[in-house]
Amino acid sequence: MLALALGVLLFLSEAQERAGDSQGEPVGGSFWAGARELLTRPFLRYMAILMLLGDGIGTLAYALLADYSKAHFTDKVARTAFYNDLDLYANILGVVLQLTVTRWLMMRRSPIAALVVTASVNLLLLVAIVAWVPGAMPGVSLGLPLLAVLMIGTRGFTYGMTKPASDALYTRVPRETRYKGKNFIETAVWRLGDVLVTSGVSLFGTLGVGVASMAGFGVGVSALSAWVARQIGRAPDLAPETAAQPPVARRA
DSSP states (O other), rough: HHHHHHHHHOOOOOOHHHHTTTGGGGSSSOOOHHHHHHHHHHHHHHHHHHHHHHHHHHHHHHHHHHHHHHHHHOOOOHHHHHHHOOOOOOOOHHHHHHHHHHHHHHHOOOOHHHHHHHHHHHHHHHHHHHHHHHHGGGHHHHHHHHHHHHHHHHHHHHIIIIIHHHHHTEEEOOOOIIIHHHHIEEEEEEEEHHHHHEEEEEEEEHHHOOHHHHHHHHHHHHHHHHHHHHHHHHHHOOOOOOOOOOOOOOOO
């Protein structure tokens, strides 16, 4: 599969050269140019905040599911099979979303609408966790299926809706922002967010914060994500969507 991906990449590169596409030229500059872009571009700041909030929801869902799976599956083989099933269903959901709802939503509405829908779905799933898991161990029988649905939903919508929508938005900013700023967010900012979120979830567990309380915190994070997603569409440095350009007539 890696060899196939490499072959496709080489084919696209050659097709770009044959078309004389100047967009394929190297951007240049250093890694820290992305940090400068982040500080000066409102669009990038919104995207960085949205990514951190989404990372927080995903890490919270994983931490809650890990605790419950240890209590529910005492056998390592059964636990591994359970996580394998989660990955399978999350991937299926992501593919189905990209081929159906995401495509329709981005064409009929906008990528911003897709980001808001993802945050809203996360919010509803976390509200269900708060409602069905009021306690700790007594809620295992009810909580585990819901936590599995939460994990599948958050990951499926992240890859099936959030990722295509965010990548589409990056086509509406200059190349410097698109490549340097995006790269900085998806490396340095993302890893820093992982450390902060994981440490926060561990601190909650040490302080004895229950599942319902953690999920309630996630509800607030999801609501904030929906608001940030709406603000992205109002970023002053985000170019408006344009209709597809007509094909250029060939020279005689």
